[in-house]
Amino acid sequence: MxxxxxxxxxxxxxxxxxxxxxxxxxxxxxxxxxxxxxxxSAFIISFQQYKPLGSEYVGLENYIASFNDKLFWKSVYNTIIYTILTVPVALFLSFAVAILIIPLRKKLQNIFKAVYYLPAVASGVALSVVWLWIYDPMASGILNRMLSVFGMSNTNWLGSSSTAMFSLVLMAWLSSHGTSIIIYLAALLGIDESYYEAAELDGASFIKKVWYIVIPCLKPTTLFLLVTGVIGSFQVFQNAYLMTGGGPDNATTMVGLLIFNNAFKYFEFGEAAAQSLVLAFIIALISFIQFKYLGKEVEY
Amino acid sequence: MALYNTHTGKPVVNRTRNAIIMVVLILFALATLFPIYFMLISSFGDPVEAGAMSYSLFPSKISFESYKFFFNYSDHSIRWLLNSLIVAASVMISNVFFASLAGYAFSKIRFKGRAVLFSVLLVSMMIPYQVTQVPLYILIVNTFEIQNTYTAMIVPGLVTVYNIFLAKQFMGSIPNEILECAKIEGCNQFQIYFKIILPLSKTVLAVMAILTFMESWNTFFWPFLVTNTMDMQTIQVGLKNFRFANTTYFAPMMAGATISALPMFILFFSLQKYFLEGVTVGAVKG
Structure with a gap:
C-alpha cells in the first residue's frame, strides 16, 4: 500500500x-x-569595433579609450553629483511627509497619498515638456517670475552650466517622491503600538520617539529605498536627454546619456557597450557597499 | 496614532499642531501638483507663439484650439494614441498571463533547476538597461529586421522578471492543501491554474496589469529607438517630435503633454486602490 x-x-x-x-x-x-x-552579447561587443558586416576584435581598446576620455569621467562625476543631490533629499522629504501624514484620518491620508503619487503617473516626456516651460529663461517664465517677487534677477535655468544641474535636481525633488512616501507610510503603520506606549510611560517626547523607535524600525525600508534610488539615479537618462541634451558644455551629461549618445548618435557600439558594463560594475559595487555598511543589523 | 502624544492635556495644543501639519502638507502638495496644474491650465490657451503671450496661472478663457493644433501637426497624431494603446494592451495581457503561469510554477510546482533558474532571474534584475540596450537594438533591427513594427515594440517586454517575482511572492502564500485537494479530485496543473490559482490571485494580477500598462504607456526610450516613421510612433515619441518641431508653440505643447498624460490620470483616479497597492506590494520584501 x-x-x-x-x-x-x-x-x-x-x-x-x-x-x-x-x-x-x-x-x-x-x-x-x-x-x-x-x-x-554586450561583453562580446565591448571587445569589438562594431561593423554591420563582421566586427573586428580590438581587445581592450574600447575600455582604454573610455578610461582616457575626459568626458566619460565628467559624466561619472555628474552622475554622482546628481545622485548625492537627489536621493538623500528625496528620502528625507518622503520620510518627513510620511511622519506628518500618519496622525491624519484615513480619508485624508488617502487623498494626500494620491496627490503625492500623481506625478509618477504622468509620463516622463509630458513632465519634461512642462518643466521646460517652467524653466523658460525669459522674464515672463514662471519660475523667473515667482523668484522676481523675492528680488531675484532672471536666470537662464537650463542654459547656463551653473544652474542646469540644479534645475534637473529640483525637478526630481518635486516629481519622484510619491512612491517612497507610500512605502514609508506602509512601514510606519507596521510599527508595533506597544513600542510607543512603553516610550510614553517613560515620558519620551515626540522627537525621542522618532529618533529611538521610528528611525531604527524603518531602517530596512530606508535601505531598500536608498539602494533602489541610487540604482535608478545612476541610470538616469530621460530627463537629461529631453531637457538639456546633456548641455550646456556637458554640465548635465550623465553616464546614461553618454552611453546613449555613443551608441545611437555616433554608432560607436563597442565603446557604448564597454561603458555600460563599467556602469553596471559601478552600480553593483555601490549597492554592495551600501548593503555591507548600512545593512549590518538589517535582517531579510 | 500613538507616535504623537495624544494626551498633552490642552486641546488647543493639539489643534494648533494639527493645523501646522495640514499647512505643511498642503504646501508640499501644491508644489507637487503645480506642474500638472500648469500643464492643464495652459493647454486651454490659444496656439500662438510664446513670444506673443505671457503665461497666466489662472485661465482667462477655455479654448480647444491648441488641441486642434496638436492633432493637425501630423496626419498620424490620433494613430499615436492608438499605437500606444495597442502596445500597452498587448504587453499587459501577455505579462499577466505568462508571468502568472511562471510565478505559479516557481512557487508551487517542483521541478529540477527551479531554485537555480529563479535566482538567475532575480540577479538579472540588477543589470542596468544600458547594458542590454545596444545588443537588443542590434538583435531587433539588424538580425530580425523587424524595425518599425508593433512586434519590435512589444516582444522584448512580453514578460518581465519583476512581474514573475510579484506573482511568485503572492502565490507562495496560497495554502498547499487547496492545491492537493484539487489534485485528488483529478485536476491537472492546467485546471488548477485556471480554476484555483487565477481566481485567488485576482488582486495581485489586477495590480500587475495596471502597473504594466502604465509603464508601457509611459515608456519613451524603446519605441523611440525602434520606430522611424510617424505612423508607427507611440504618443510619447510623437510628443517628443512635436516638441522639437514646434519649439515656440507653448499652448499646443501643453495640450500634447495633457493628451499623453490624461489617459493615465483617468485610470489612476478610477483604480487608485490598485495603483497605491502596487507601490507597496513589490517593496515589502525587497
Missing amino acids: AQIAKQTKRRRIKGDSGYGYAFIAVALVVFAMFTAYPVV
Whole structure:
C-alpha cells in the first residue's frame, strides 16, 4: 500500500515537473532572448569595433579609450553629483511627509497619498515638456517670475552650466517622491503600538520617539529605498536627454546619456557597450557597499 | 496614532499642531501638483507663439484650439494614441498571463533547476538597461529586421522578471492543501491554474496589469529607438517630435503633454486602490 502511494506520488511529481517546465517556457525564452543573450552579447561587443558586416576584435581598446576620455569621467562625476543631490533629499522629504501624514484620518491620508503619487503617473516626456516651460529663461517664465517677487534677477535655468544641474535636481525633488512616501507610510503603520506606549510611560517626547523607535524600525525600508534610488539615479537618462541634451558644455551629461549618445548618435557600439558594463560594475559595487555598511543589523 | 502624544492635556495644543501639519502638507502638495496644474491650465490657451503671450496661472478663457493644433501637426497624431494603446494592451495581457503561469510554477510546482533558474532571474534584475540596450537594438533591427513594427515594440517586454517575482511572492502564500485537494479530485496543473490559482490571485494580477500598462504607456526610450516613421510612433515619441518641431508653440505643447498624460490620470483616479497597492506590494520584501 505504502509502496503504491510512494509510486503514485513519484509519478505525480514527475508528471508535474513537465507542467513546471511548460509553464515557465515562454518566460524563459523571452528572458534568454531579450536579457541573457544581450548581456553576453554586450561583453562580446565591448571587445569589438562594431561593423554591420563582421566586427573586428580590438581587445581592450574600447575600455582604454573610455578610461582616457575626459568626458566619460565628467559624466561619472555628474552622475554622482546628481545622485548625492537627489536621493538623500528625496528620502528625507518622503520620510518627513510620511511622519506628518500618519496622525491624519484615513480619508485624508488617502487623498494626500494620491496627490503625492500623481506625478509618477504622468509620463516622463509630458513632465519634461512642462518643466521646460517652467524653466523658460525669459522674464515672463514662471519660475523667473515667482523668484522676481523675492528680488531675484532672471536666470537662464537650463542654459547656463551653473544652474542646469540644479534645475534637473529640483525637478526630481518635486516629481519622484510619491512612491517612497507610500512605502514609508506602509512601514510606519507596521510599527508595533506597544513600542510607543512603553516610550510614553517613560515620558519620551515626540522627537525621542522618532529618533529611538521610528528611525531604527524603518531602517530596512530606508535601505531598500536608498539602494533602489541610487540604482535608478545612476541610470538616469530621460530627463537629461529631453531637457538639456546633456548641455550646456556637458554640465548635465550623465553616464546614461553618454552611453546613449555613443551608441545611437555616433554608432560607436563597442565603446557604448564597454561603458555600460563599467556602469553596471559601478552600480553593483555601490549597492554592495551600501548593503555591507548600512545593512549590518538589517535582517531579510 | 500613538507616535504623537495624544494626551498633552490642552486641546488647543493639539489643534494648533494639527493645523501646522495640514499647512505643511498642503504646501508640499501644491508644489507637487503645480506642474500638472500648469500643464492643464495652459493647454486651454490659444496656439500662438510664446513670444506673443505671457503665461497666466489662472485661465482667462477655455479654448480647444491648441488641441486642434496638436492633432493637425501630423496626419498620424490620433494613430499615436492608438499605437500606444495597442502596445500597452498587448504587453499587459501577455505579462499577466505568462508571468502568472511562471510565478505559479516557481512557487508551487517542483521541478529540477527551479531554485537555480529563479535566482538567475532575480540577479538579472540588477543589470542596468544600458547594458542590454545596444545588443537588443542590434538583435531587433539588424538580425530580425523587424524595425518599425508593433512586434519590435512589444516582444522584448512580453514578460518581465519583476512581474514573475510579484506573482511568485503572492502565490507562495496560497495554502498547499487547496492545491492537493484539487489534485485528488483529478485536476491537472492546467485546471488548477485556471480554476484555483487565477481566481485567488485576482488582486495581485489586477495590480500587475495596471502597473504594466502604465509603464508601457509611459515608456519613451524603446519605441523611440525602434520606430522611424510617424505612423508607427507611440504618443510619447510623437510628443517628443512635436516638441522639437514646434519649439515656440507653448499652448499646443501643453495640450500634447495633457493628451499623453490624461489617459493615465483617468485610470489612476478610477483604480487608485490598485495603483497605491502596487507601490507597496513589490517593496515589502525587497
